Amino acid sequence: MSKQPLDFALAFGSAVHDVKNSVGLLLSTLDDFMKANPPVTAEDKSRAVVLNYEASRINNDMMQLLSIYRLENERLFIAVEEVQVAEFLEDEMLAHDTLLRMKGLEVEIECDEDLSWYFDSMLIKNVLNNVIVNTIRYTKDRLKIAVESVDGYVRISIEDNGRGFPDELCQDPGGYLTRINFNTGSTGLGLYFSARVAELHRNDGRAGYIEVDNNSTIGGGAFRINIP
Amino acid sequence: MSKKPLSTTPRIDYVSKYVLVVDDFGQHLDFMSKALKAIGFTKIALAHNPKEATFLCQETSFDIIFCDYNMGEGKNGQQLLHELRYFKTVRHDCVFIMVTAETSREVVLGALENEPEGYIAKPFNQAVLRRKIDRLLDKQTCLGDIHLAIEYGQYNKAIQLCVETAELHPRHISWCQKTSAELYLRLGKYQSAKHIYKLILAKRVLDWALLGLAKTLIYLEEYKHAINELQQVLIINNSCVPAFDLLAQCYQHLDDPERVQEHLAHAVKLSPFSVERQNTLGEVCETNRDFKSACKAYRNALKSSKYSIKEEPERYYKLAAAITDSMVGDMSRFDSTKVMEAHGILAEMEERVDPGKESEIRKDLIGVRLFLNQQKPRQAIELMQDLDQGLISNPDNLSTATLIELSYSLLSLGDEVKAKNILVYLLKRDDLSLSQRNHAKTLLGNFDAEELAGRAKELNEDAAKLYDVDNFEESIRLFSEAVRLSPKSVVLNLNLAQAMVQFMETEKVTSDYQKKSLACLTSVGELNETSRHYERYSNLVERFEALSANGSRPN
Numbered sequence: 001m002s003k004q005p006l007d008f009a010l011a012f013g014s015a016v017h018d019v020k021n022s023v024g025l026l027l028s029t030l031d032d033f034m035k036a037n038p039p040v041t042a043e044d045k046s047r048a049v050v051l052n053y054e055a056s057r058i059n060n061d062m063m064q065l066l067s068i069y070r071l072e073n074e075r076l077f078i079a080v081e082e083v084q085v086a087e088f089l090e091d092e093m094l095a096h097d098t099l100l101r102m103k104g105l106e107v108e109i110e111c112d113e114d115l116s117w118y119f120d121s122m123l124i125k126n127v128l129n130n131v132i133v134n135t136i137r138y139t140k141d142r143l144k145i146a147v148e149s150v151d152g153y154v155r156i157s158i159e160d161n162g163r164g165f166p167d168e169l170c171q172d173p174g175g176y177l178t179r180i181n182f183n184t185g186s187t188g189l190g191l192y193f194s195a196r197v198a199e200l201h202r203n204d205g206r207a208g209y210i211e212v213d214n215n216s217t218i219g220g221g222a223f224r225i226n227i228p
Numbered sequence: 229m230s231k232k233p234l235s236t237t238p239r240i241d242y243v244s245k246y247v248l249v250v251d252d253f254g255q256h257l258d259f260m261s262k263a264l265k266a267i268g269f270t271k272i273a274l275a276h277n278p279k280e281a282t283f284l285c286q287e288t289s290f291d292i293i294f295c296d297y298n299m300g301e302g303k304n305g306q307q308l309l310h311e312l313r314y315f316k317t318v319r320h321d322c323v324f325i326m327v328t329a330e331t332s333r334e335v336v337l338g339a340l341e342n343e344p345e346g347y348i349a350k351p352f353n354q355a356v357l358r359r360k361i362d363r364l365l366d367k368q369t370c371l372g373d374i375h376l377a378i379e380y381g382q383y384n385k386a387i388q389l390c391v392e393t394a395e396l397h398p399r400h401i402s403w404c405q406k407t408s409a410e411l412y413l414r415l416g417k418y419q420s421a422k423h424i425y426k427l428i429l430a431k432r433v434l435d436w437a438l439l440g441l442a443k444t445l446i447y448l449e450e451y452k453h454a455i456n457e458l459q460q461v462l463i464i465n466n467s468c469v470p471a472f473d474l475l476a477q478c479y480q481h482l483d484d485p486e487r488v489q490e491h492l493a494h495a496v497k498l499s500p501f502s503v504e505r506q507n508t509l510g511e512v513c514e515t516n517r518d519f520k521s522a523c524k525a526y527r528n529a530l531k532s533s534k535y536s537i538k539e540e541p542e543r544y545y546k547l548a549a550a551i552t553d554s555m556v557g558d559m560s561r562f563d564s565t566k567v568m569e570a571h572g573i574l575a576e577m578e579e580r581v582d583p584g585k586e587s588e589i590r591k592d593l594i595g596v597r598l599f600l601n602q603q604k605p606r607q608a609i610e611l612m613q614d615l616d617q618g619l620i621s622n623p624d625n626l627s628t629a630t631l632i633e634l635s636y637s638l639l640s641l642g643d644e645v646k647a648k649n650i651l652v653y654l655l656k657r658d659d660l661s662l663s664q665r666n667h668a669k670t671l672l673g674n675f676d677a678e679e680l681a682g683r684a685k686e687l688n689e690d691a692a693k694l695y696d697v698d699n700f701e702e703s704i705r706l707f708s709e710a711v712r713l714s715p716k717s718v719v720l721n722l723n724l725a726q727a728m729v730q731f732m733e734t735e736k737v738t739s740d741y742q743k744k745s746l747a748c749l750t751s752v753g754e755l756n757e758t759s760r761h762y763e764r765y766s767n768l769v770e771r772f773e774a775l776s777a778n779g780s781r782p783n
Contacts, residue, residue, distance in 0.1 A: 024351030
């Protein structure tokens, strides 16, 4: 029997597929469980949050890893389509509904109802997912998503009222190898991924980019993605 | 401006809608069942694979279908969607939602028919699910009249409705433009379609508009321009399968089968499960005489067809024929394996599908070439003679596929006159696919413009019979006679050379035969790789050279 070399991409894709099914099951079972046994004590509530949060992170991390692998091997296709931005953001927040409610966060979306733009909704969704999950963890009690047209780009900003981002992150949000901090578990991989995805979006000779700063209108940090 | 409340759309009637969920992961089916019931649906069907799903669709007209993109080996949601739409197993306004588990959309853009209405990524919760459904059902309602008009073939009306809807509902402008353009193409109004695509491209370079423009240019027979647009698509997205498909089409029209093969090969690498694509690839590989790749393509076509509801005998015939044609004819171990394989494929076909009207004919046509490639020309000729009764005089009753096989078998036997007549007749038919047409033209073009005259043909047949019973010397005598009568015939020269080489391999090398076989092979000359005699010729040359190299002393 001949030994064929492992098609890593295929194996990876299958593993991700599996993980997603498992995580999906995990999250929905958790939801059911909590409906049947609503947490009463503060401790239980916080445990429920941890369960939900960590499961979501596993999911995000796997997806990012796969995307980055594909990016590096030039197998990542970008499928640009016209997206109703307000709808898109509402759906996105809906996905984090449970977590938001559990932490009691106040959410605002500022976006022109009629705005539609062109981007790969799945990829941008992944980017935002990652940022939002992190923001939920680090914000005090508010989260705001603001959309504006700036110089031919559409800028989506995710702002919090937490402690804000460290300076070095603001300097070069997309570089990651310099920043692996095993204490906080931050690899910077998420931002690297976001920067690459933004870059893949091109129009009329211009490419997308990300920004990270502490000029949040609600007093904390802000992540911004600009799509041409 | 803060978040708008959710229910700005009128109440949706979930109770009356029929929903189908297709997923190979049982737990997910459970989750969906519960979630959909909680939303308010009552008519929910579940399927674990595309075959089950198709059967269910044949019985029930679903309003919404959720389908997992990746369902394990051999099948994906894109394929199912394509088949359901192509065979009209679902209504035009059925909402198809592709469920993906990956980071970016693997499903690539295609014609209207091949795109789902929406996508949803796992894992998702009930709230997200409901939102998605609500939005898509709302959209279908807005576009309901248009869908109905299209269903009834009232394309002009549909286009008019598109214009009106675009004004009433600006959020659907893109869809309306896209749909109008596609409908113009169906109506043959190519300039109108072109106009729409160019308008869109002037504002933003979008791949679907480029693809649409390319398609339009193909209809307008401006193939080189179409190729330019398609190259542009590939710059934006180097894995756009429809772009490769369309490029292949352009090159079919430009009669460049090697480019066709190149692009189709690229397309199947990205999207291997389409039966049609693999089949077309197989056909063009045969035109290019790349039988190894043809076998691979037909194998894949057969494999994919097993997951579809339309398993056809044609897939088996094509594969068996390609395996046969890939034989070298040197009686090696590899060749015998191929003989067994070809027989095995035909046997498997008998078990799995209804072999069809012309099954005996098709099997025998393959049989003829199998005999030839096993150095059994007498049996091949006899088999053909049996078939001949009435077959060739009545080509009207035979299918195009059978006729192509017939002409190929005739050519392999050296019966060029009959083959030519069949091919000429065939090219007059209008049901040939582009690749079949090009293949037939190529076969016709390969003609060494001579015919086997009556007596030479008789001698050839008699000699073949003698050869078959190992009476080499007699067969050599008759073949020589035939060659004298028809000295330019490639087939006769090869037959004579073969008989002599065979004699020298089994009995003894003589300088007379060496000289004469050399003469035959030289007279055939440098055959082009695309000639149907090429394999046989190069094989004989090898065997001839081996004889001299073995140092067998000539007498």
